[in-house]
Amino acid sequence: MTSPSGAGVEVRNVHKSFRVDGQSVTVLDDVSLTIGMGEFVSVIGPSGCGKSTLLKVVAGLLDADSGSVTIDGESVSSASADKKIGLVPQSPALLPWKTVLENVQLPLNVNRRSNGGRSIGDAETLLGRFGLGAATKKYPGQLSGGMQQRAAIARAFVFDPAIMLMDEPFSALDEMNRDLQRIALLDFWQSNRKAVMFVTHSVPEAIMLSDRIVVMAAHPGRIAEIIDVDLPRPRNEDVYATDAFRDLEKIVRDALRAQTERAHV
Incomplete structure (x- = not known):
């Protein structure tokens, strides 16, 4: 699970659980992931698969029970003190x-x-x-x-910041506005490459923005598959109409559907 460029984010064997109704529930189970400097990685998966929990662990908002996270070679606390982490939550706040x-x-x-x-x-x-x-x-x-x-x-x-963490920043928008905002983000990122971890529920959004898409499984949350997005950059809205985009959309939807079905067995 390595990327072709220098590591911006290194997640190694992270476990995280919560107490629910007096019992321990594992939310993240042995998750390892590398996001290279200048790489845009989206995380997608069924509800309850731990996408936002993983992002919060990387951001230092939650502590992992075990495993490690480094940002540009530093601990999360050091990277946070050095203001190497940019965070965009679901609500603009x-x-x-x-x-x-x-x-x-x-x-x-x-x-x-x-x-x-x-x-x-x-x-x-x-x-x-x-x-x-x-x-x-x-x-x-x-x-x-x-x-x-x-x-x-x-x-x-x-x-x-060295890395940018985004937790479904466009989820509250209608589809037309969502598309406008993702294109605006893409234009800015393509001229100012940062390592990005982007949590989303939208398959087209993940494909349009990303170099790789991490598909997570649920109960407990773990990485099921990583899909390379080999569409050329820079990208614009014309990419949506290409056969390559539609082929990738089917691959990602099939992978997501498989994990969603397993989550409800």
Whole structure:
């Protein structure tokens, strides 16, 4: 389960369980995964397969029971202190009383002493790259859901992190808006390659964005299959209409269907 480039994320033999109704339930079972620097990897699988739990372990929001995670060769705690991890949750989590620009600048104003010597992106430039240059003085409530999520993504990039973790960032959007946002993300990522771990339920989204797709099995959560996405880059919406895209869609859907059926046996 290795990638062709230098390791950005190294997950090794991770186990994670929770107490449910007084009993231990294994959520992640011996999960190992490498995401190379500059590689976009999507994680997909049946509900309850541990996709978001795995992302939270990589982000340092949850501790694994056993196993290890390193980010750019460092422990998660060290990488987090060095602000090498960018996180985009399902909800934009923007502060409603601050403007869009102030929200994106917010990480720069937290623990200012630790920012010395760091690579810091210009918030206004980032917002412009995400098509929000005219919205810098607006408040989150004045933006559409898609625009709010783009602002959240821009905020995550402000420290130029080594890796980006995204937990279904477009799941609350309708399909048309979702497609617009994924293309905007793709355009930005293709010009500013980061190691990305992207959790999604959408097969077309995973194919369009990714270099590899990790299909997870449930009960307990583990990696069932890794599918290479060999579509050429850069990509745009024209890729959807190609035979290669449709062939990959069938392969991923078949793999996902097999795991979903096993999860309900």
